[in-house]
Amino acid sequence: MAYKIPQISFGGGEVSPEMYGRIDDARYRAGLAKCRNFVIKPQGPAENRPGFAYVCEVKDSSKAVRLIPFTFSSTQTMVIEMGEGYFRFHTNGATIMDDDGITPLELASPYAEKDLFDIHYVQSADVLTLAHQEYAPSELRRLGATQWELKEINFNPSIQPPQNVLAVETGSTEDKYTYYYVVTALDTYGTGESKQSVEASVEGNLFETGATVTVSWDAVSGATSYNVYKLQGGIYGYIGQTNGNSIVDDNIAPDMSKTPPIYDPTFAAGGIESVPVLDGGSGYGTEIKGGGITKITMTNKGNNYRSPVLTVSDPTGTGATFQATSSGFGSPIFSVKVLTPGSGYTNPTFTFSDAVGSGSGASCIAYIEDIPTNTPALEVTDTTGSGALLVPIINSSNEVVGVNVVNPGQDYSSPVITWSNAAGGSGAVFGDAVLGGDDYPGAVSYFEQRRCFAGSANKPQNIWMTKSGTEANMSYSLPVRDDDRISFRVAAREANTIRHIVPMTQLLLLTSSAEWRVGSVNSDAITPSTISVSPQSYVGASNVQPSIINNTLIYGAARGGHVRELAYNWQANGFVTGDLSLRSSHLFDNYEILDMAYAKAPQPIMWFVSSSGKLLGLTYVPEQQVGAWHQHDTDGIFESCAAVAEGGEDVLYCVIRREINGQSVRYIERLHSRLFTDKQDAFFVDCGSTYSGPPSDVISGLDYIEGKTVNILADGAVHPQRVVTGGSITLDVEASIVHIGLPIESDFKTLPLTVQLQDGSFGQGHIKNINKVWLRVINSSGVFAGPDENSLTEYKQRTNEPWGSPPALKSAEVSITLSPSWNEGGQIMIRQSDPLPLTVVSLTAEVTMG
Numbered sequence: 006m007a008y009k010i011p012q013i014s015f016g017g018g019e020v021s022p023e024m025y026g027r028i029d030d031a032r033y034r035a036g037l038a039k040c041r042n043f044v045i046k047p048q049g050p051a052e053n054r055p056g057f058a059y060v061c062e063v064k065d066s067s068k069a070v071r072l073i074p075f076t077f078s079s080t081q082t083m084v085i086e087m088g089e090g091y092f093r094f095h096t097n098g099a100t101i102m103d104d105d106g107i108t109p110l111e112l113a114s115p116y117a118e119k120d121l122f123d124i125h126y127v128q129s130a131d132v133l134t135l136a137h138q139e140y141a142p143s144e145l146r147r148l149g150a151t152q153w154e155l156k157e158i159n160f161n162p163s164i165q166p167p168q169n170v171l172a173v174e175t176g177s178t179e180d181k182y183t184y185y186y187v188v189t190a191l192d193t194y195g196t197g198e199s200k201q202s203v204e205a206s207v208e209g210n211l212f213e214t215g216a217t218v219t220v221s222w223d224a225v226s227g228a229t230s231y232n233v234y235k236l237q238g239g240i241y242g243y244i245g246q247t248n249g250n251s252i253v254d255d256n257i258a259p260d261m262s263k264t265p266p267i268y269d270p271t272f273a274a275g276g277i278e279s280v281p282v283l284d285g286g287s288g289y290g291t292e293i294k295g296g297g298i299t300k301i302t303m304t305n306k307g308n309n310y311r312s313p314v315l316t317v318s319d320p321t322g323t324g325a326t327f328q329a330t331s332s333g334f335g336s337p338i339f340s341v342k343v344l345t346p347g348s349g350y351t352n353p354t355f356t357f358s359d360a361v362g363s364g365s366g367a368s369c370i371a372y373i374e375d376i377p378t379n380t381p382a383l384e385v386t387d388t389t390g391s392g393a394l395l396v397p398i399i400n401s402s403n404e405v406v407g408v409n410v411v412n413p414g415q416d417y418s419s420p421v422i423t424w425s426n427a428a429g430g431s432g433a434v435f436g437d438a439v440l441g442g443d444d445y446p447g448a449v450s451y452f453e454q455r456r457c458f459a460g461s462a463n464k465p466q467n468i469w470m471t472k473s474g475t476e477a478n479m480s481y482s483l484p485v486r487d488d489d490r491i492s493f494r495v496a497a498r499e500a501n502t503i504r505h506i507v508p509m510t511q512l513l514l515l516t517s518s519a520e521w522r523v524g525s526v527n528s529d530a531i532t533p534s535t536i537s538v539s540p541q542s543y544v545g546a547s548n549v550q551p552s553i554i555n556n557t558l559i560y561g562a563a564r565g566g567h568v569r570e571l572a573y574n575w576q577a578n579g580f581v582t583g584d585l586s587l588r589s590s591h592l593f594d595n596y597e598i599l600d601m602a603y604a605k606a607p608q609p610i611m612w613f614v615s616s617s618g619k620l621l622g623l624t625y626v627p628e629q630q631v632g633a634w635h636q637h638d639t640d641g642i643f644e645s646c647a648a649v650a651e652g653g654e655d656v657l658y659c660v661i662r663r664e665i666n667g668q669s670v671r672y673i674e675r676l677h678s679r680l681f682t683d684k685q686d687a688f689f690v691d692c693g694s695t696y697s698g699p700p701s702d703v704i705s706g707l708d709y710i711e712g713k714t715v716n717i718l719a720d721g722a723v724h725p726q727r728v729v730t731g732g733s734i735t736l737d738v739e740a741s742i743v744h745i746g747l748p749i750e751s752d753f754k755t756l757p758l759t760v761q762l763q764d765g766s767f768g769q770g771h772i773k774n775i776n777k778v779w780l781r782v783i784n785s786s787g788v789f790a791g792p793d794e795n796s797l798t799e800y801k802q803r804t805n806e807p808w809g810s811p812p813a814l815k816s817a818e819v820s821i822t823l824s825p826s827w828n829e830g831g832q833i834m835i836r837q838s839d840p841l842p843l844t845v846v847s848l849t850a851e852v853t854m855g
Contacts, residue, residue, distance in 0.1 A: 007776065008760055011849040014049030015040070018624065018633030020756060021591040028759045032588060038832060042751035045624045045633035046608055050783070052844040053751035053837045054637060056690040056744075057659065057674035059709060061100050064088055064111075066670045071121040072647035072658055074602070077131050077147055082649040084658045085133075085145075086673060089118040092145065092153070095658070097651055098675045104151060112153045115140060122599065122645075125505065125550055127450045129476075134158070136449035138462045142272065160271040160479050164192045166199040167222035167231065174209030177216035178330075179340055180300065183208050184254070185236035186220045189265055190228035191246075196475055198232065199225070201241070201265040208300060211256035221251035235259045240483060266480035270392065271469065272461065274443040276413030277385070277393045280422055281436035285404035289381045289397065292429025297346030298325045298353065300372035306337035307357065310364030313338050315357055317371075322350030329357070331364070338367045346374065383408070384425035385438075390417030397433075405433040413441060450506035453530050455491070459514065460503035466495040468503060468514065468523075470531075487532040495521060495538050504548055507558055510573065513580065514538075515546035517563045520571060522580060541580040544569060552603040552611065557627045559585070559611055561598040568598060568613065572627065585623065589634040592621055602648040604655035607680065612657055618642035620659065639691045640664075640713075640747045644671070654678055663692065666711040679842070684721035684786075684814055685742045689840040693746025700739035707745060708732035716748040718840040722811035723787070744840060751837040752794070753845075758831030758852060772855040773831030777822050780835070781846040784814045787839040792826035797836055814842065827855065 017036030027033055035049065043051045063070045063086060070088040077083075083096035092112040094101040101110045116124065116137070124137045131147040141157040148154060167188045174184070187201040207218055220233055233252045234241035242259025245252050270276060298317070313329035324347030330339045338357070350373050357367040383395040393414030398407040408422075422435045446458035446469070456476050459468040472478035473488035481489040495503065497519060505515040512523035512531070520542045525535045545563030552559050558571040567586040574581040586593045592615070600614040611623040620637040637643075641663035648657045657676040662669060677688040688695070692713075696704045707715075707729045717724040719740035726748070727734040734745065758773055778790050780800075791797035800821050803812040823833075831852055837843040 008852045008854070009849055010758065010760055010852055011847065012755060013847045015045055015051040015753070015845070016047075016049040016624075016631060016633050017588075018045050018635055019589055019592070021589050023590060024588050025757055030588075033756065033759075036588070036756050037753050038756050039752055039754040039834075040633075040635040041753065042637050042749055043635055043753045044608065044610065044622060045635055047624055047626045047629065047631050050844055050846045051753050052679070053689065053749070053842065055677040055679040056688050056693050056746055056749055056840070057639065057661070058098055058677050058688065059692050059694055059746070060095055060098055060658070060673040060675050061109075062709065063660065063671045063673060064091060064093060064109075066668075068118045069121065069644060070660055070671065071124075071600070071645045072660060072673070073126060073133070074647045074649045075128065075133060075147070076649060079650065082651060084647045084649055084673075087114070087116065087121055087124070089116065089121070090114055092155070094153075095673060096649075101151065110151050110153075112145075112155060114155055123447070123548055125448050129451060129456075132476075134449050134456065136446050136458065138445055138447040138460070139443060141274065141443075141445055142449065142458060158477050160268075160477050162199045162266075162268060162478075162480070163197040164190050164199045164227050165225055166190060166202040167225050167228075168202070170202045170205040170220065170222045172205040172207035172218050172220050174207045174216070174218045177210040177213045179210050179213075180208035180342075181210040181212075184211070184218055185241075186218075186254075187234050187241055187265055188220065188222050189232045189234070190225040191230045191232065192227060193229055195229060197478060198266050198480070199228075200268055201234070204236075211254065216256070218254040219251055220254060224250050232265075234265050237261065241265050262484065262486070264482045264484070266482060268480050270413065270415050271479040272445050272458070273413065273415035274441065274445070275390055275417040276415050276441040277395070277410055277417060277420060277438045278413060278441045279410060279439045280395060280408040281439075282405050282407060282433065283436050284432060284434035285400075285406055286430050286432030286434070287402075287404060289399050289403045289405055289430030289433070290428050291403055292427075293351060294426070294428070295319075295321045295349040295351040296374040297348050298322075298343055298350055298371045299346050299374045301327065301341040301343060301355075301369050302372070303338060303341065303367070303369050305366055305368045306339070307364055307367030308337055309335040309362055310338050310357075310359050310367065311335055311362030312360040313357055313364060313367065314360055315341055315355060315369070317350075317353045317355050319350050319353040322347055322353060324348055325350065325353075335362055335364070338364075341369060380426070381405075381424065381428040381430060382426040384423050385414070385417075385420050386423065387417045387420045390414055390420060393417065393420070395422065403430060405430070408435070448503055448506045450508055452506070452508040452512045457506050457512070459506050464494065465500060465502035466497060466516075468493060468495065468506070473530075481533070485533045487530075487534070489533050491531065491533050491536060493536060493538075497521075497540075501545070504546055505551055505560070507551060507553065509553065509556060509558065513541075513558065513571070515551065515560060518545040519543045520546070520580065520582060539579075541571070542582045544582055547598060549598050549601055552601055554603060554609070554611065554625060555627060559601070559603075559625075561601070566593045566595070566597045566616075568593070568611075568623070570627070585625075585632055586634070592617075592619075592634060592636055600645045602646045602657060604648040604657055605650075606653065606655050612646050612648065614643045614646050614659075620646065639749070641672075641692075654680070661692070665709065665713065670709075672709070684811060684841075685718075687718060687721070687840070687842050688744050689718070689749055689837075689842065690716050690744055690746025691749055693744055696740075696743040696745070698741065700741050702736040702739045703733055704736065704743055704745060705733035707734065710747065713747060715745050716840045718744045720811075723839045723841065746840075748838065749840070751843070752834060754834045755832050755848070755850075757829075758850070760852070760854075772827045772829060774825055774827045774853045774855075775823050775831060775833055775850050776825075776853055777820060777851040778833055779818055779820045779849040781818045781848070783816045783844040783846060785816070785841075785843045785845075786812055786814050787837055787841040788815075788819065788821070788843060789836045789838070790821045791823055791834055792828065792832065793834055794836065796824045796826055797834070798823055
């Protein structure tokens with residue numbers, strides 16, 4: 006008995022043999038047993054993919070390279086060829102050349118071949134941030150069409166703190182209080198604030214009427230304004246901002262909610278971890294070193310002074326001057342102010358005299374800065390490093406017994422430890438400083454106006470977020486403010502590295518064993534005091550950088566090689582993950598995903614490079630429950646992919662390793678557009694090139710596929726295959742538009758036939774023969790069909806076209822009578838091996854069952 010069985014859609018994509026028994030599955034009737042070099046459109050048709058056009062050979066074909074997309078604007082996009090030690094740039098199917106127009110534009114980089122596919126990146130405007138655990142976070146900046154630079158991110162403040170800060174008190178009659186001040190400089194944009202200056206102090210009493218303290222400092226290059234802070238309760242609070250180089254404090258109450266920024270070493274490498282002591286020496290801390298006189302306190306104010314004068318004598322010190330004050334009517338001395346502190350004082354002797362009166366009996370004591378100065382100090386010098394603070398540890402016998410690392414600093418290579426103040430000691434010998442290794446983050450992204458980093462080698466579960474509205478400001482304050490940098494550790498059951506930071510409605514962290522959601526406890530913006538972390542699932546992600554489609558995250562599973570989706574589910578009140586490759590597991594089992602890219606238009610397709618060497622495509626429209634897999638191969642191995650917008654389409658670029666003329670080469674190739682109006686513009690060859698010009702029968706410039714058998718489409722007509730010899734081929738007739746490249750064999754095969762029978766077998770246990778097939782096609786030519794690849798029948802398409810012209814493309818329902826073949830599956834194979842388009846909308850098979 007004959008049955009006519011339709012298949013009205015191929016939207017199920019290629020289905021694993023393990024699913025052949027699942028005739029109850031909704032995707033089964035729309036699925037395919039094979040979808041090779043065919044693309045499934047979201048509406049259900051299957052169309053053979055266009056060819057890959059040759060762009061160039063990579064710089065060094067012996068080494069792997071990776072492609073990264075870069076989008077400067079809607080009209081300026083490119084893919085970056087990232088190889089060992091360099092970057093190159095390609096756009097619109099061509100390589101960007103240097104100013105000489107001959108040499109490819111190239112930028113040096115520090116990345117080794119083995120690390121290329123572990124680099125994670127994020128783009129903001131014309132800056133591409135690169136992160137890898139073995140390299141300092143860096144920015145690849147586009148300065149112009151042919152001007153690029155790669156620089157390590159500087160997490161230190163962009164501006165230096167003010168120097169020579171001085172506080173001078175006027176107007177008070179007694180030194181009742183000591184006031185301390187620090188100053189910071191603000192950069193051009195007012196968002197970058199320097200570290201605090203060295204503190205300045207002064208004595209006085211600002212509670213007296215008219216008493217003030219003037220704080221002054223040297224101008225800082227690049228500063229637009231300055232913040233001034235005053236000490237209160239052990240913390241510096243804000244008292245004002247000025248564009249000048251001084252400010253007057255008339256007893257301003259400090260704002261303790263705003264304090265100077267604190268900068269910790271962020272991702273610091275080359276910090277000093279320890280310094281061994283080989284010989285402790287002797288006598289350290291025994292020398293008393295003189296200083297300047299900073300304060301005078303009266304021990305006896307005396308009597309009858311009218312114009313008091315204070316002088317000082319000391320065998321070591323010089324330079325101190327004073328101002329003594331009395332009422333001028335024969336009274337005690339009220340106060341003595343230090344005008345200049347001088348230096349070198351160790352044992353000063355003070356004498357009071359009276360220029361016009363008969364005063365007597367006054368005496369005082371002095372406070373001398375750095376007296377006694379018997380604390381030894383160390384100095385660290387290095388051509389590259391900075392920031393270390395080392396303090397020697399001295400025992401009761403005045404020997405050096407250790408070194409306390411107060412601040413490790415960063416970027417040291419060969420630090421030299423010397424005494425900045427031995428304080429009387431000698432003989433101590435230090436060994437080579439032990440330097441800390443690299444501790445750089447491996448993940449990077451943006452979220453809520455902060456640049457985020459995570460997953461360093463030593464702190465795998467830590468995440469760092471810059472100060473709000475900044476790119477590299479990692480400062481914080483005490484007390485903590487809402488816009489301060491955020492630094493926290495995800496407390497998890499397993500210590501797994503954070504591999505990816507993904508910004509969606511909330512921040513997602515992907516580790517090798519779990520997926521985490523980062524939010525705010527009060528549903529506002531994330532701040533240091535409101536951040537909240539909660540697990541969403543326990544699957545884990547591979548190290549391949551994920552992609553976002555609409556509001557769904559696509560990522561590779563940590564184990565098993567499958568591809569998963571993660572999206573918010575209101576019923577679960579969280580993010581739920583699912584396996585996108587479950588129905589097509591044969592494409593993923595025992596393989597790994599190496600790279601991925603998303604092309605939005607003209608078809609929404611996720612592209613994946615598999616360790617099998619194939620390119621896997623997923624036509625994916627989550628809101629319509631469309632997810633169809635298709636596989637693609639070529640005469641070579643796919644190694645990397647990237648997609649960028651060019652014109653009205655998203656274009657896929659791939660690195661493909663091929664064997665050409667006995668040599669292994671790596672080519673960058675660009676998936677050609679499938680949009681065309683004239684048949685002569687159809688491009689369905691791989692590693693292909695196009696000749697466009699006066700009619701010619703000799704096409705040269707094909708050295709890059711020397712020795713290869715190629716397909717040819719000349720002025721819309723299929724020409725016999727040729728072998729490239731001497732970099733050229735000869736056509737049978739002259740042509741003006743010729744596409745030449747490696748053949749593409751495109752197949753799709755239907756699933757084993759199922760039909761509702763009275764015996765309830767759904768066709769199983771019956772042998773079947775497909776007598777005839779009807780295909781509804783659009784703009785197609787060169788259709789072959791049959792029960793298998795060895796029994797294909799061509800649809801004879803030529804009708805009334807003029808002699809010498811190719812058959813016109815067909816958009817209609819075509820019928821093909823197949824060669825008889827009784828078998829159990831009742832499957833139909835459709836093949837396109839010519840460089841021509843084929844789009845199949847649906848098919849109907851006439852089946853006879855035995």
